Structures are given as C-alpha cells and as structure tokens.
Amino acid sequence: MNKYKKLFEPVKIGKCEIKNRFALAPMGPLGLADSEGGFNQRGIDYYTERAKGGTGLIITGVTFVDNEVEEHGMPNCPCPTHNPVQFVRTAREMTERIHAYNAKVFLQMSAGFGRVTIPTNLGEFPPVAPSPIQHRWLDKICRELTIDEIKSIVKKFGDGAYNAKRAGFDGIEIHAVHEGYLIDQFAISLFNHRTDEYGGSLENRLRFAREIVEEIKNRCGEDFPVVLRYSPKSFIKDLRDGALPGEEFVEKGRDLDEGIEAAKLLVSYGYDSLDTDVGSYDSWWWSHPPMYQKKGLYRPYAKLMKETVDVPIICAGRMDDPDMALEAIENGTCDMISLGRPLLADPDYVNKLRANRCQSIRPCISCQEGCMGRIQHYSMINCAVNPQACKEKDNALLPILKKKKVLIVGGGVAGCEAARVLALRGHEPVIYEKNSRLGGNLIPGGAPDFKEDDIALADWYAHTLNELNVQVNLNSEITKEQVLKANFDSVIIATGSTPKVFSLGDDDKVFTAADVLTKKKDCGGTTVVVGGGLVGCETALHLAKKGKKVTIVEALNKILALNGPLCSANSEMLERLIPFNGIDVKTSSKVKAYKDGNLEVETEKGTEKIKCDSVILSVGYKEKNSLYKELEFEIPEIYLLGDARKVSNIMYAIWNAYEVANHI
Template sequence: MAGQYEALFMPMKIGGITVKNRIVLCAMGGTNPIGFDGHFEEKTRAYYLERAKANVGLIIPGVIGVKGMTGGWLYESEALFMGPVKSLMDDIHQYGAKFFMQLGAGFGRVQFMIPGADMRADAFKDVMVAPSDGLPNVWDPAIKHRGLTREEIRQIIDAYGKTAALCKRAGIDGVEIHAVHEGYLLDQFSILNTNHRTDEYGGSLENRLRFATEIIKAVKAACGADYPVSVRYSVASKMRGFNAGALPGENYVEFGRSMEESPAAARILEAAGADMLNADNGSYDSWYWAHPPVYMPMACNLPEVTYIKNFVSIPVVCAGKMNDPDIAARAVESGAVDAVGIARALLADPQWCDKVRDGQLADIRPCIGCHNGCFPISHFKGNPCGFGPMGACAINPVTMREEELALRPASVKKKIAVIGGGIGGMEAARLLTMRGHDVTLYEKSGRLGGVFVAAAAPDFKEHDKALIQWYGRQLKKLGVTVSLNTEITAAQLAGLNADEIIVATGSVPKKLPVPGFDGINTIEAVDYLMGKKQAGNTVAIIGGGLTGCEIAYDLALKGKKAVIVEMQDDILKIMGLSAANSEMLREIVRYYGIDVYTSAALSEIRDNGVLVKMETGAQFIPADSVILSVGYTSYVPFDGDALPGGKVHVLGDAAKVGNLMTVINQAYEVAYRL
C-alpha cells in the first residue's frame, strides 16, 4: 500500500457494521439494480462485482422508489429481493464489500418530464406531487405540482419501514434515505421556500424535517437500532431562486438550505437515528454542485461538508470531485471527513481503489466530468427534459457492458494500421494491441490527441489534458508502434502491408459562405485554443455550442469581453449534453456578463465587427476579433477508390461528427470485432 493513501484504506464503523475502507461508491442514476418498472437489472451484477473485486468499501446503487412509477409498493416484491437481489448480495460479500440500498420517497418538483406525455394527466397524479400545492416543476415551470396529503406521507413512511425490513432479510447491509438532498421530495419538505404547509410537516425546521425523521425511525423500528441508515444530505442548496444557481465564490442570498440552518438540520437527523450523512451541496436548481462538471474545482463541496462534521458525531462522507487521491487522503487523515464518495470516477475506471492503494495513479483513467454517458439529461429551449440511457461512461465503453465486452484475445492475429492519432485512433490502437494484434499508429502531426488537444487547452480542462496523457502512457506501456509526423497518402496505403486499416482522421472546421469569413480578424476556434492566433479585447464568437461557450468562458477569465452569436433560438442546444454541464455554463455566461444574441444569422464579418440578421432586423456587433465555432465536417484524406476494399474501417468524426463518447465507443466496437 502506498503510505500517503493509507488513511483511505482504514476500516470505518457505520451503525452496527464495519466497512473495510473509507471509499464509498455513491449512487448514480442508471446503476439501479432494480428498474423503475420493478424488474431486476441483470447487467448491474457484473458492474458491481468489478468494483467490489477492486476493493470498493461501500457500494450504494442508484435510487429505487419505495413506491414504483406504476403505483405498486416495493415491499410487495419479496420474490425479487429474496431471489436475484439476495444472490447479488452473496456475490458482493465474497469480496468484503458492503452494500446499502438507496430508497427514495419521490422526486417532487424535480420529476423528469416524459417525452410526449402530458404530465398534467391523471396517470401522473401520484408522481407530480410536492410538499405544497403550486410548486413549479424544475424542467417545465409552467407545470405546478400538488401537495401530498397526510395519508400519503404516512403511507410512504410505512413503506420505508417494510422495504428496509425486506432489504435486511435479503442480506443488504443497510439503507440510504434518498434524500434530504439535491432538491428531491424530502429536501423540498425540509426547505422553507418549498414547504408552505401549515400542519405538523411544515413551519418550523423540526416540522419540515419530520417526514425524513419519521422515515429514519420507521426503518429503525423495523430493522433494529444497529441496522445502518445513511441519509443523503445537501449541506447547502446553492440556490439563488427557482431554476437559479450560485457559482463558486459568488455572493448571493440562499433560497434553499443555508449554512446557518444546516448544522441544526444535521443534528436533528442524527438525533432521529441516522448513522451516516452522505453529503455534498446543491439542488436541481444548481445541479452542477451535486453533479460537478469540468468547470467545477476539485473537492468543490469539501469546505461545507467539513464544516457540518463539526456538529454531528456520526460518520460524514464528502462527495463531489473527491477523486484526487491526495485531496481525498488528506481530508480523511486530517479528520475533516470520515470517508470520500467516489462515483463517476469509478465508472471511468473500476480499478480506481486498487490503483490508488498500489500507487499507480498515472494508470487511472481520469473522469473528465462530461456526463455524456452517465447523465445525458438535456435541457434547453424547446426541450424541457430530453434524456437517454444513464449509467454508462463516455470514456469507458465497458461500463454496464462488463460481460458483453469482456476482454478476449483475437482469434486471428493481424497487422493493423491506424491512421490518425486522435482519441478514436488511440482507443482503437490500445484495444487492438491488448487483444494481440500488431498495431502501428500513424499521426501526421508531432503529438497525439488530435482535435481533443484544442478542446483540452483552457485552464479549466485539466482532466481532458489528463485523458490525453493517460492514452499516451497506455500506448507506451503496451508497446504500440507510434509514428508521429507521418502523413499517410493514398499512394502509401497499399505499401503499409496491413491486414486491416483503421481511418480515424477526424474532422475539419466548417466554412460558411459569408463575406469576410476568411478575413484577417477571423480566428478558427482550434487556432485560438491552440494559441496560434491571439484574440483582441472584444471578441464575437460565432456559434453558441459547447466549444463556443467554453471559449467565451476562457476569454472572460482572461479579462476580455466576449459576445456569443448563435443562429438557433438558444445556446447549448445539444441533445446528450447534460443539464449539469449546460446549466453551469449558462450561469457562467450570466455571472461574467457575456452578451448572447440568439436567433441571429451571421450576414457579414467586417474588420470591426459582425453584421447579423435577427427577427428585429439587421444588427451590427462591434468586435476586435471574430472566433469561428460553427462546427466540423468529417475529414478522410483519400478518395473512395484509393481505399483497399474490404480492409478499411472509418470511425469517429471521420465517419460522422459526434462527441467524445461516440468516437470512443465506435473505436472500441471496431477494435473488439477485429
């Protein structure tokens, strides 16, 4: 064991059990062993076992409601618990890990919108609830929720006790109450501005927490005083109001749970019988605190969680970008917190714990905070809540496909040429070599990474830079032949003598047929990010997608005035881009006073600015420089006739422009088949 990280691998008592170390795999949507329709998610078995084998101490899966979406109660599912769930517990316990089931009371005003469904319909009356009548839905504020009745509250409390008893019988080591946290239903009850009740569940702090404390007591009554109960807890809500979050370091008036009120809330939960607080910050109105994207600093929630530990005697876990082993170990060793919550980093690399323990930090595949695979819930004008499958990982295609994509040697060893040293090319070369093929990677520039080098250039993209370094290290360790400064032409293809050729040449910036597009004051986004051209003090950015908005942020950090010009009716209008990321960028745009022009079609670029056409007519926007971020088009530097038939595989942006997840997944799929 690496001595400086020893604190992370000391045992910890939670209620009546001992966890072997201080590393908690926190709950994430899509990792639920029980689906919302009440069936067992068999694919999660291998996912959990991979992480249990690699010495995660405590596993907490994604939430499952004590009442299902279809109206049935979870405690009625005895066959499910005593069958596949108990079998899963037996398997996990073989590796010394513990497992807490996270049980939810409901979403309340953060209930997701179901595409195409009328959420006001009677069919959804049992889920479109809240503490009080009239609370606005976070995804569509025009939709208002109804208040829970006292009878409904008591039914949920009763269900928690019965479900926890079933969990105990199935060999589950404890339960986590979801959640006085992140703006979910129990959190809405606990906060004055979202609880306007006049009965025993509203008014004073004790009353507002009564729903949660009665749940804790019901679990203890059903399972015994020693049966562990964790509470997922947000120390501070970081809300400026409904659908308005605060940024790190911003002065604001707290609309949700304040740091002044939080110590008393924590003490009330402990007095009710809670054995652990699994803590961070945030709400759906400030989602990026609970789901920190790349723009958030490391250990973003540690100051508040450290503070709250002063007021309770039970273990306190801190979650939220705690995957820097040095920060994590110092926090535990100093007593600032008792354990660290590691979530998405364990999607990216299931061996995180073992690699930290063994001091192999450079071999940890870094989570980059993109949320593209684990939390692709998009939110923009015209799309209140679009979401895809969760629980996957953009940079680790094997996550949640552990059995399907188990590493296997190639049946026939081949000589394979990979043309293009971007992320897709490196991923293909890595896996092909691991499977036993003889691989040569050709890259026309002097460095690996492709266009991702530019994407990783801003100071706040340190994890993107780390991913490029990780790939370079893996290729070197595997002995992949890498030929830099080598451009492969059509005439050279046959001379490669390869059994298979993978083309991963990426994409090039789009050109728009606009006067002045190639003018002296225009800068391609890639050229700006790579430092090839410098921007003036006032900069118009053409394109309000992810790259354009990140460039605006980078310019603002450098003290320059940025203006975003977007032809669509909203910025960041990207399906699959997590709202945690996009909403933080929107708040950054607000905070730094970055002007945004939407529904603005570029008409002309002039030496002193840009002319745009808007619904209100033509408008001139002054600018010293114009940065072009209008997207990319696929680039394959060969004519179709030049490619040897049957041996060529075009992948990633070279086939179709996508994002990092599509590139890596395609590269992995191709390499896995060959």
C-alpha cells in the first residue's frame, strides 16, 4: 500500500477541482516566450512535461500584464495583453495539451517588478516604484507611478485574465503581495511613502491588490479562481539588508502582525487561495532558499495562514521530502504542496511518488545555478541536474543507428550522467571507478549537513544505473594498456580533478578540504581554511557549526570572488553566514609558512601569526587528464568530460556529459 495516498486526494480552489495536492510552483519563465508575448515551443513543452509527470496544478512562471509603464524588453516573458491573438493562440495549444493529462493550469500575472527588477531584464528602461525609493540592485532612485498608471495596470489585469480564460487557463495567480515585487512594494510602508489613496493605512496600501482581484472577477466571473502569491513576513533589516535564520532583528518590512491582518483583508477582497512563502529581495535567501536554509522552511507561516483565513493554503519552500509533504497535509499545515526546483530536476516526481518509486526521483540540490542563477545573469531558466529542463525537444534523447560498447573511466557526475544517457539510448556503457562508490566530488561536497542533497544525487545515480543494468566496476583503476586491449567502440575519460596543494613546512597538519570533509583527517579544534571560494567557505561553515574555531585566509579582496555566476540568494546568504557563525576572514592575505602550530600570514597590515591545530587547503582543483593524453592519439572515438576536461561545477559536468553521450 502506498502511504502517500493522501497526497493524491483532490482539492478545490474556488470551484476548480485539482486531482492531487501537488502544484508546479511558478518559476521563470525567461526564455519561454516568443517575440510577441506568447509561449514559444520550449515553454509549451516544459509545462506540458510537468503535467504529463502527474502534477495536479501547473502555475506558469510570471507573465507581465503591462509592457508600457514598466517595459520589460520583449520577449523576456509572456504577456497576455501585448498581442492577445498570439497569446491566446500559443497558450491555447499549451492548455489543451496540459488538460489531456487531467491537470489544471493557472496563469501567473504580474504588475511588474518595480524596485527589484533584475538589471539583465531591465535593459535601458527606468525602474518604477510606488515612491521614489532605492532600487534593489542598481544605485538608482526609482520613478514614482502616477494614479493613471496604476489604473492602467489594473485594467490590464482584467484584459490579461480575460485573454487567459479564452486561452483555456483554469484560473489566475497574482504576482504578488510577496517577495517585494511591485504590488508588495505598495503594500509595505518601507517602500510606500504615498499620501494619496494608495498610501498610508494598510487598507490603502492594499488598494492596488484589491482593485486587481475585483477587476478580474468583474471581467471573468466570480467562479474564475484567483490565487495570491503572499508573504506574511519580509525578513528585512533595512534596504538591501536581510535577516538570517535565528538572527534577532527589528522587522522593517511586513511583520507577522501586519501579515495576519493583511491576509484577512486580502481574502475578504476576493482572493480564493494564498500561495504562501516569506522573504523579500532584500532577504532573497528566504524567497529562493539555497541549501543553507532548512527544508520546509515556510511551514510555520503556511500553518499560521491556515489558522487565519478560510481558503486553501499552498506551501512551497524545499518541500521535496515526501514524508514532510504528507505530514504537512495531514496536520493541517497547508492544503497543497508547491514544488518548483524539484519539478525542474524531475518532471515525473509526482508520478514516481504515486507509483511508490521514491528512489527514482532525481533530487534537486538547491544550487540554483541552472535556475535562479541563470535567470539573474542570462535571462533564461534551466536546471543544473536535468539538462532537458526547458529544452525538452531540443535535448530529447536521440535514436541510435548502431549499438556501441562504451568505456567510461571515472564514476563522478560526468561519468554517471554519460552512462545513464547512453544506456537509455540503447548503448552498452561500462564504468570503471577507482573509489568504493560512485559520485566523485559529490561525496566530500555532500559531507556538510546542509549539502545532504549532493549525497542524494550520488545515490540517485547509483540507483538509476543499477535499474538500467549498467556494469559498474568499483575499486577499479584502469591503465592505458588495459583500455587498448579491451574491445570498446568509444571511450569517455571522466577522471575528475585533484585538489591543488603546496608545502607550508609542517605538512603533517596541512590537509585538503576533501580529506577533512570525508573525515580522513582530523583538523582539531582550531583551524585555518586557505581559500575563500565556494568550497572553502562551505568547509569553514561546516566546521564552525561543529564547534571548531575557524579562520579563512583569502588572497583576493573578498570571499566568493571567483565562483559564479552564483544566484545572489546563495552567495549573499553564505557570505553573511560566515561572520554570523563566528568565522574570522582575512582577505588580501597570503599564507607563507606553518611551523610549531603557527601559521604565518602576509596581510595588508603586515605579517601575522595565527595559532591553529591545522591548515586546510582549499585553493582550487587541477584537471586529472593524464590517461586521456596517453590515449588521445590511440583511439579514434575518445571524449574528455567533467573536471578532467576543465574544472567547473556540477551543472556543466552533467550538461556536457549529456551532450556528448546523446550524440554517440
């Protein structure tokens, strides 16, 4: 018997019945629109694939109702009012395909980003806001919206919802009195300094949100559901300054008292459901939680909303643990579970859960490099661990002309992904891995408790390759002579990388980060991490959380200077967690020597000595490609993948492996 049956009971939002308790959280949809504001083929395929995978409610990523007051540089995102004929034509094709899988689909519509518009999406367009306030990213003051512009945007919501209904959407989600977007900026007094009917009292600050739902209901009927993305708490210490979990601070944004009062008002205005989270762009790590946030972090706030209003509550926020999701439904925390990144990672999550195949669900690792990082830096959405996300047709598995036997040397993520793709296509991959388990750098990388999903990804690969009957030889190094003697049609070298090391003198107590993370070496009670990149900072944080006294020494003028492009939610949170956890940081500093328990460091202020039990080197990795160089001119079809080709990140190791393995 499947213990998760309760997650597959139907639920209603207004009069719209949804077949199960799972929703695709709105993400993106940059790169999924055509030049006229419709959905392009990538967008249609992406959303349809999640419906095919069993998700009961598809909520699209943000679409802009207005492209005049706040220009967005078409075609960043779909727009239901820019060219209504094109929008309805393309969206109708999408909703019809989604409905074929007995799923419902809501269009998420936005008034705009206002002061939080990401610069890559802004182009040359001036940012707007309720009042002349500081932009989140740029050193600019935003332009105040006029009443006529507000009224124009409200009308556009009615037009957009009407077009959405024509296109076959089952409802609307409003974006948002959450995360500090434009409507939220009106709702929060920190951003709204107006003295007209849209400023002052809470009711006035919520007037924009009220007029929007009333306009939609007037145009589309009372039975057309309208959900609100809603944050009852902002976690803002000040402009551009957010609070960390457990930090004592004075809330400058929306506090919970106002959050409760606002929720009651918003539901009384006609909103049929609250899609609940917390946070703001000033505390972005709450709205887009990286791995440093606890799983299910929004549950207390969803529960509070459930106790406050009598409409269905949707809860997102690292809710990919099925047991946590089940408990949340059973104990009345929420009515629906919203999955964003987990459904990027595995579109079949819901069907696999229904079939009791939890081990087959590919985990999201919360790195945000394929999704939010790419949205922020390149205006496109993808997934680090799923190369097919938002490229379903472009990256479809290709049929093979002739079955090949392919040798893969190395069982890290690149080797595992290559083997998975080759096996799915019908080839015969064989892996040789020198260590006792698959995963490569996922194993030390996943040692901190906040990186548990790295280990889950390694376990998923092991499980998946076993299901695909891939021959895996562990504890097996292979030589040039063995490769040449073996009868393989193709060879993939994915031998990974090795940590860079150098001598400091007393090297018996100088370790690599990998050796400390895997507990091969004991760093003692006091240690210095040399290198303030991602690995160094995460190692330092892990050790500090275990009660160690840690210092980071970084040669550049700031930590996390070379890693990227990381999503700001990840990098900013990690950067602030370092001092919050008592870790000392010395930038623009170089280590010179380690002797008699003292590390000599050259700083801008001169030479210092730091007393420590050990030194941990985290100064990067070097490619381990000697086997490839030995074989390069001996084998006709040979490929170099992963860190062995170029030291990078998990995303590119997986993506490049998929690309190569799909074309063998």
